[in-house]
Amino acid sequence: MPNPLKRLAAALLAVVATISASGVALAGEHDSRVPTAAAYVKHVFIIILENKSFSSTFGTSTQDPYLQQTLVPSGALLTEYYGTGHVSLDNYISLMSGQSPTQDTDNDCLPGFTGTIGNYNDVNQTGWAAQGQVVAQGGCIYAKDVPNLPKQLDGARLTWRGYMQDMGNDPARESATCGHPTIGIGTDNTNSGEAPSAAVPLGDQYATRHDPFMYFHSIIDDQAYCNEHVVNLNVLPADLKDERTTPNLVFITPNLCNDGHDGNGTGDPGTTCVNGQPGGLTSADAFLKAWVPQITSSPAFKKDGLLIITFDESNYTENVSVNSATGQEVVDITFPGQTCCDEQPGPNLAGIRPGTFTLLNTPTLEEQIVINGYGGDQIGAVLLSPFIKPGSTSSTPYNHYALLKSIEDIFHLDHIGYAADDARTHYRLNTIGEDEDVFLPGPGIGFSHSSGHEFTSGAKPPWF
Amino acid sequence: MQNIGVVPKQASIVLAILATAALPRVPLHAAGASSADAATLVALGREAFFDPSLSASGRMACATCHSPAHAYGPANGLAVQLGGPGMDRQGTRAVPSLRYTLNRTPIWSKEFVASAAERILEGEEPPTGGFGWDGRFNSLRDQAVFPLLAPNEMANASREAVVAKLQRATYAGDFRKAFGAQIFDDPRMAFAALLAALERFQLDDLSFHPFSSKYDAYLDGKATLTPQERRGLALFDDRKRGNCATCHLDRKGADGSHPIFTDYQFEALGVPRNPELAANAAPGYFDMGLCGPLRTDQANQMKFCGLFKTPTLRNVAARRVFFHNGRFHTLKEALRFYVRRDTDPQLWYPVSPTGTIAKFDDLPARLRRNVDVIDEPLTRRKGAPPVWTDAEIDDVIAFLKTLTDRDVEMASR
Numbered sequence: 001m002p003n004p005l006k007r008l009a010a011a012l013l014a015v016v017a018t019i020s021a022s023g024v025a026l027a028g029e030h031d032s033r034v035p036t037a038a039a040y041v042k043h044v045f046i047i048i049l050e051n052k053s054f055s056s057t058f059g060t061s062t063q064d065p066y067l068q069q070t071l072v073p074s075g076a077l078l079t080e081y082y083g084t085g086h087v088s089l090d091n092y093i094s095l096m097s098g099q100s101p102t103q104d105t106d107n108d109c110l111p112g113f114t115g116t117i118g119n120y121n122d123v124n125q126t127g128w129a130a131q132g133q134v135v136a137q138g139g140c141i142y143a144k145d146v147p148n149l150p151k152q153l154d155g156a157r158l159t160w161r162g163y164m165q166d167m168g169n170d171p172a173r174e175s176a177t178c179g180h181p182t183i184g185i186g187t188d189n190t191n192s193g194e195a196p197s198a199a200v201p202l203g204d205q206y207a208t209r210h211d212p213f214m215y216f217h218s219i220i221d222d223q224a225y226c227n228e229h230v231v232n233l234n235v236l237p238a239d240l241k242d243e244r245t246t247p248n249l250v251f252i253t254p255n256l257c258n259d260g261h262d263g264n265g266t267g268d269p270g271t272t273c274v275n276g277q278p279g280g281l282t283s284a285d286a287f288l289k290a291w292v293p294q295i296t297s298s299p300a301f302k303k304d305g306l307l308i309i310t311f312d313e314s315n316y317t318e319n320v321s322v323n324s325a326t327g328q329e330v331v332d333i334t335f336p337g338q339t340c341c342d343e344q345p346g347p348n349l350a351g352i353r354p355g356t357f358t359l360l361n362t363p364t365l366e367e368q369i370v371i372n373g374y375g376g377d378q379i380g381a382v383l384l385s386p387f388i389k390p391g392s393t394s395s396t397p398y399n400h401y402a403l404l405k406s407i408e409d410i411f412h413l414d415h416i417g418y419a420a421d422d423a424r425t426h427y428r429l430n431t432i433g434e435d436e437d438v439f440l441p442g443p444g445i446g447f448s449h450s451s452g453h454e455f456t457s458g459a460k461p462p463w464f
Numbered sequence: 465m466q467n468i469g470v471v472p473k474q475a476s477i478v479l480a481i482l483a484t485a486a487l488p489r490v491p492l493h494a495a496g497a498s499s500a501d502a503a504t505l506v507a508l509g510r511e512a513f514f515d516p517s518l519s520a521s522g523r524m525a526c527a528t529c530h531s532p533a534h535a536y537g538p539a540n541g542l543a544v545q546l547g548g549p550g551m552d553r554q555g556t557r558a559v560p561s562l563r564y565t566l567n568r569t570p571i572w573s574k575e576f577v578a579s580a581a582e583r584i585l586e587g588e589e590p591p592t593g594g595f596g597w598d599g600r601f602n603s604l605r606d607q608a609v610f611p612l613l614a615p616n617e618m619a620n621a622s623r624e625a626v627v628a629k630l631q632r633a634t635y636a637g638d639f640r641k642a643f644g645a646q647i648f649d650d651p652r653m654a655f656a657a658l659l660a661a662l663e664r665f666q667l668d669d670l671s672f673h674p675f676s677s678k679y680d681a682y683l684d685g686k687a688t689l690t691p692q693e694r695r696g697l698a699l700f701d702d703r704k705r706g707n708c709a710t711c712h713l714d715r716k717g718a719d720g721s722h723p724i725f726t727d728y729q730f731e732a733l734g735v736p737r738n739p740e741l742a743a744n745a746a747p748g749y750f751d752m753g754l755c756g757p758l759r760t761d762q763a764n765q766m767k768f769c770g771l772f773k774t775p776t777l778r779n780v781a782a783r784r785v786f787f788h789n790g791r792f793h794t795l796k797e798a799l800r801f802y803v804r805r806d807t808d809p810q811l812w813y814p815v816s817p818t819g820t821i822a823k824f825d826d827l828p829a830r831l832r833r834n835v836d837v838i839d840e841p842l843t844r845r846k847g848a849p850p851v852w853t854d855a856e857i858d859d860v861i862a863f864l865k866t867l868t869d870r871d872v873e874m875a876s877r
Contacts, residue, residue, distance in 0.1 A: 051579045087582055108582075172717025185715065186703070192589045195570035198604075198667050203570065256575075264578050270765075274573040274592070316581045333581045359584050369581055 083376020098417020100346020
């Protein structure tokens, strides 16, 4: 039950933690960091989907009934969860390392657009900025000394694996473990999906840019280590069979179709994935329906699991107008680029975000992309766990940096990059382990925005 | 590892596509479980592939156009081949090589990236895959029906007519052994069995992918390229000039597999109209590849007009006919077209008395904007220097000759 003294103690410890925001955790800090039942989580599962707005995913779309009507009522909905950038890759990297974008990761390492290096090449690091941010002149693969969550887990003797759907389906395209292009070779052939053929009957829709582990030398340079940790999704069922074989962190990336990146979900001709599937939220929903029950019925999840389902970034709005002076049709594809949580742009986005990029300018048509901010906009997230209050909702703001911090708290790890608070700028992220709106009570007292959360006896966890 | 969840569903869909729903399943075990295995199908397919009696003329087999000694490409330099009952009817497209590509050709697809922003930012991928210059067949079984029945190829009047010929073939008994004594009682099933055999032969027989070229030996560290060949390779790879390797992939795969020299994507090069084709005598006739007239399902996709699938360049130096309409007959001429298409368009396209050049004249005027003017070396302005000199073209040819398989090289001597 709520206890004023405990709340005071927790607040004091939070102050101490803020002061120690250099990234070094204090001994005994953990309990204050995770006051809810999230403290009991020992296995975190993450599924990242692609490019959908909160208002669609959890509102207007009719393509994801399983997510909206089955998973949301079974878990907790974080309504104010934001991506950290546009477009994809920078979001995955912020979640894994707390690093803000480089001039290339902000655009999936497409060369010659906002960055000059692009493709699968090393970050050209020129220094360090506050909160461990890499100062860069472009590039995509971070140097060995850039901290990341997987290496933190290693250091704490915790286990992790990345499960990448389709990786290695075509072994000529990429390896079935630790699949990435050769550094410096040019075009990343995993940028587009490969349709089925006689030699590759399932096709191959693995995308390196949706596999964050491939962007850290500390992971990819040790081939055996990388092979062991970044594997095809088809390995997951075996790993789930026993708690001892289930990694503490299970990171799942569906293929380009099943994460909603490709296809618009209708199945209409000309709008599908390369394998003919509808893609969009339709395929994402089918993926969740196939895989979430496997996760939630696993021994590790049932004992102490937390599954987080979210997206990398939100979608855009499209405006079509006519330029009265030129008569051109003007198509504006606009990302609001909204942030939450006092997100910082980082040291590398000057002149890039916000930005307007004219991509086509003919006598009849002008196409431009307008990115009005450096955030990733509102995407939402669903949490499932034995420690979650089913059907609960939280409007506390979170983003990928906050999720990283949350996971670090759960696993008693230091905070890295923008997951670390900065007392100098009063930068402090909320973490889901503090959120009493969605988590059952734990060892401490967290925060709640709802008025009271007295549980009925039936909703109480066994240790309550 | 057992696949679960969505994977089997995908697999079943894909396999259904590959197996072609329009054709009946072949009772492979009807005459005994062991008799119709893959090896049996390969053997039967080989017989059929080389059998001219399956044509209306009695003189045209699959191998007539797809000569094994020429990397399963044409043995002659005709722009298009002759066929039909009297072997006097002209085709409309150059015969491609069947070597290397068949196993790895993806089903025809056009990736649809849901986010318009990413589509624009990262570049919209062109359509990819399918068999034929226009990718209209998703399986070799489907594809084989076309030459068997096309009036200007093997010219059979019907599937039943093909089966009637098959029934009289010297290897008909082997078909009965493999598919059952009554296989010919059901022409539909017998025709499907023939297609299955042809497919298996083309997919499995090692003669379709020998990987015996000098370049293969070079990739394995068993041969060295001459200085001229090395220069040619560098020019081939140079993205700012030749940029060939962007579509004709030339690096080893992640598993060490050797490259096929195509990405199976579609491209509009604006190859000039070929007066050697009788069909081109009609001013209103245009072979526009993806959007027809042979392919019909993308006829409304105007942006696809003029796009043809990228062929492999393996054994290209042994060919005497280039591009979908066979417009060029030497490799040097074909490469000069690439590098001088835009710098010297008068070399390739009709020039009116007033000096107007009908650039990309093998497409209706309204569709000529589909032609690639974005990717190197197709970006140059008229009068600008071409990206390669003639000497550099010779270097590239020297490199391309390293892609000739040993047996093709021997046969050409």
